[in-house]
Amino acid sequence: MGVVVSLEDGKKQQASIQPLIALTDSDMSRVNELILSKAGSDVEMIPEVANHLISSGGKRLRPMVTLAAARMFGYGGDGHVKLATSVEFMHTATLLHDDVVDESDMRRGKKTARMIWGNQASVLVGDYLLGQAFRMMVEVGSLKALEILSSAASVIAEGEVMQLAAAKNLETTEDEYLAVIKAKTAALFSAAAEVGPVIASASKSEQAALRSYGTNLGLAFQLIDDALDYGGNARDLGKNTGDDFREGKITLPVILSYRRGTQEERLFWKAAIEDAGNDDAALEKATALMARYGAIGETISRARHFGNIARDALAPLKDTPQKNALLEVIDFCIDRVS
Amino acid sequence: MGVVVSLEDGKKQQASIQPLIALTDSDMSRVNELILSKAGSDVEMIPEVANHLISSGGKRLRPMVTLAAARMFGYGGDGHVKLATSVEFMHTATLLHDDVVDESDMRRGKKTARMIWGNQASVLVGDYLLGQAFRMMVEVGSLKALEILSSAASVIAEGEVMQLAAAKNLETTEDEYLAVIKAKTAALFSAAAEVGPVIASASKSEQAALRSYGTNLGLAFQLIDDALDYGGNARDLGKNTGDDFREGKITLPVILSYRRGTQEERLFWKAAIEDAGNDDAALEKATALMARYGAIGETISRARHFGNIARDALAPLKDTPQKNALLEVIDFCIDRVS
Numbered sequence: 284m285g286v287v288v289s290l291e292d293g294k295k296q297q298a299s300i301q302p303l304i305a306l307t308d309s310d311m312s313r314v315n316e317l318i319l320s321k322a323g324s325d326v327e328m329i330p331e332v333a334n335h336l337i338s339s340g341g342k343r344l345r346p347m348v349t350l351a352a353a354r355m356f357g358y359g360g361d362g363h364v365k366l367a368t369s370v371e372f373m374h375t376a377t378l379l380h381d382d383v384v385d386e387s388d389m390r391r392g393k394k395t396a397r398m399i400w401g402n403q404a405s406v407l408v409g410d411y412l413l414g415q416a417f418r419m420m421v422e423v424g425s426l427k428a429l430e431i432l433s434s435a436a437s438v439i440a441e442g443e444v445m446q447l448a449a450a451k452n453l454e455t456t457e458d459e460y461l462a463v464i465k466a467k468t469a470a471l472f473s474a475a476a477e478v479g480p481v482i483a484s485a486s487k488s489e490q491a492a493l494r495s496y497g498t499n500l501g502l503a504f505q506l507i508d509d510a511l512d513y514g515g516n517a518r519d520l521g522k523n524t525g526d527d528f529r530e531g532k533i534t535l536p537v538i539l540s541y542r543r544g545t546q547e548e549r550l551f552w553k554a555a556i557e558d559a560g561n562d563d564a565a566l567e568k569a570t571a572l573m574a575r576y577g578a579i580g581e582t583i584s585r586a587r588h589f590g591n592i593a594r595d596a597l598a599p600l601k602d603t604p605q606k607n608a609l610l611e612v613i614d615f616c617i618d619r620v621s
Numbered sequence: 622m623g624v625v626v627s628l629e630d631g632k633k634q635q636a637s638i639q640p641l642i643a644l645t646d647s648d649m650s651r652v653n654e655l656i657l658s659k660a661g662s663d664v665e666m667i668p669e670v671a672n673h674l675i676s677s678g679g680k681r682l683r684p685m686v687t688l689a690a691a692r693m694f695g696y697g698g699d700g701h702v703k704l705a706t707s708v709e710f711m712h713t714a715t716l717l718h719d720d721v722v723d724e725s726d727m728r729r730g731k732k733t734a735r736m737i738w739g740n741q742a743s744v745l746v747g748d749y750l751l752g753q754a755f756r757m758m759v760e761v762g763s764l765k766a767l768e769i770l771s772s773a774a775s776v777i778a779e780g781e782v783m784q785l786a787a788a789k790n791l792e793t794t795e796d797e798y799l800a801v802i803k804a805k806t807a808a809l810f811s812a813a814a815e816v817g818p819v820i821a822s823a824s825k826s827e828q829a830a831l832r833s834y835g836t837n838l839g840l841a842f843q844l845i846d847d848a849l850d851y852g853g854n855a856r857d858l859g860k861n862t863g864d865d866f867r868e869g870k871i872t873l874p875v876i877l878s879y880r881r882g883t884q885e886e887r888l889f890w891k892a893a894i895e896d897a898g899n900d901d902a903a904l905e906k907a908t909a910l911m912a913r914y915g916a917i918g919e920t921i922s923r924a925r926h927f928g929n930i931a932r933d934a935l936a937p938l939k940d941t942p943q944k945n946a947l948l949e950v951i952d953f954c955i956d957r958v959s
Binding site: 487488538542581584596 | 792797882
């Protein structure tokens with residue numbers, strides 16, 4: 284294990300999320316039970332709306348990260364299951380609210396909750412899940428974990444507002460966009476990873492390592508998602524290529540193509556993103572412009588940068604199956620695109 | 622100009638700072654005059670100490686950035702010369718204070734001011750230059766420029782304190798280190814670039830573009846400096862290879878080597894950095910470990926990432942000699958290492 288192999292050279296076979304799934308398997312059964320029970324309520328609409336999204340087959344990457352991050356420091360208690368469930372509820376609540384804000388029709392290949400039960404139910408069930416998440420966190424009794432997850436909740440909301448403020452603004456710089464996704468996406472990954480060593484009473488530097496891993500994994504994950512939306516395998520994502528474009532979303536491939544484009548091309552982007560001139564012909568042109576300016580490749584190489592930082596964050600930790608599984612998840616997230 | 626050429630492919634010849642020097646030549650004569658006059662004082666020791674550092678041949682990159690950033694938006698007034706001088710004074714003040722904090726003997730191949738006139742004089746003359754910088758900014762009369770530069774001043778100080786708190790702490794994560802250099806180094810580059818479009822009354826998105834350019838150029842610049850200290854051409858920098866190591870400074874090459882190393886190697890780093898076991902033999906071992914773990918190459922590739930962001934920040938701006946000179950400076954900063 285002397286010499287470090289770079290990401291590209293070492294990629295002999297496709298990286299997989301399987302080791303993480305296998306390692307967290309029995310803990311995840313408990314998380315899944317807890318999800319079902321805590322999404323329950325006598326108010327019938329709540330479990331209906333919640334389960335619609337919960338059962339739609341997300342990978343549950345975030346709770347698995349929490350579980351592995353606790354176990355890798357020898358945690359033997361019960362709290363990690365509740366914290367992992369809280370993390371997943373925070374994520375689900377965000378998705379419910381996002382779909383309302385973005386007026387999305389489809390998510391993971393299914394109609395969004397708001398299309399079936401309406402916007403109000405989606406907002407309120409999201410709030411309910413957030414409330415349940417906080418109750419579970421409190422039950423765990425770790426003030427530090429509470430502080431981390433509650434800060435994340437407000438940072439995420441802040442990120443969503445930042446995104447709203449930047450919506451359809453093609454002048455958004457890459458730095459501004461990175462600040463948005465750091466808040467909107469990376470903060471939850473970061474908190475999910477950090478609470479593991481926190482409840483396992485690991486050292487400050489171990490907590491910092493997992494926090495940094497989570498942040499940078501989250502950034503890489505979001506950038507790859509952005510790239511996939513313009514050319515990934517649609518079935519893998521459960522959403523159609525071009526969704527971001529049709530919703531007029533500003534993502535890094537758009538920012539780079541816009542900034543690198545000619546004056547005339549910038550008029551096209553403005554018509555497409557700002558004035559909803561985003562039919563199939565426009566999507567085709569957008570994709571062609573991205574290819575011309577290498578915007579997808581550049582987005583992926585920006586993602587790799589963050590993936591490399593996540594990798595180095597974990598480097599000093601003792602070799603454990605959990606550490607290796609978490610490292611493989613970095614490549615898994617990035618390889619989705621190839 | 623249709624297709625974007627990546628940094629590596631397009632590097633037919635060594636990038637140069639000459640176009641920026643040529644473009645700002647006559648403005649810089651005025652900056653240099655102003656530097657000499659504003660560093661003057663009836664208190665004889667002040668010009669002595671100030672001029673010792675001022676005349677020691679820095680590149681004056683920051684004030685040139687301010688001048689070019691103002692001119693590229695057609696600024697026709699006088700204020701940019703004062704702001705550029707303020708920026709250089711802020712930089713000089715930081716260096717004077719840094720040398721005291723770091724107990725440095727040499728800077729740019731000369732004895733540091735503190736070795737000749739003592740720590741107290743270095744601190745106070747730094748304060749004097751900061752004061753003069755603020756007076757010049759106020760004279761320009763742009764509240765927005767004042768706000769940008771005064772915020773930068775406090776962010777820089779904050780960065781120095783962060784660095785002090787992280788000093789000799791090998792557990793510092795890459796994220797934490799990036800936060801330090803973003804404050805300590807990139808904030809001044811960012812402010813230097815942003816005040817140009819601000820006094821030229823350029824648009825908000827033009828201001829944001831230059832701000833982002835400055836931030837990311839500053840990050841790239843600092844990371845390349847870090848790499849150079851372990852193997853660049855010593856004469857170019859006017860400081861000896863290994864200075865950072867001998868001062869026990871935590872920089873990215875050290876962070877990466879430490880994180881990627883074995884348990885035994887980490888003990889070596891602790892002895893070297895934390896307990897000052899940093900003689901020539903230790904430096905040789907440190908350099909060998911960096912080579913083994915690709916820490917210098919990785920530091921450079923992290924720098925390139927920020928260089929690419931700086932490049933894309935300027936991409937949408939109209940083609941002007943100033944823009945092209947600023948773009949070339951990115952490559953110039955990174956090419957120093959090769």
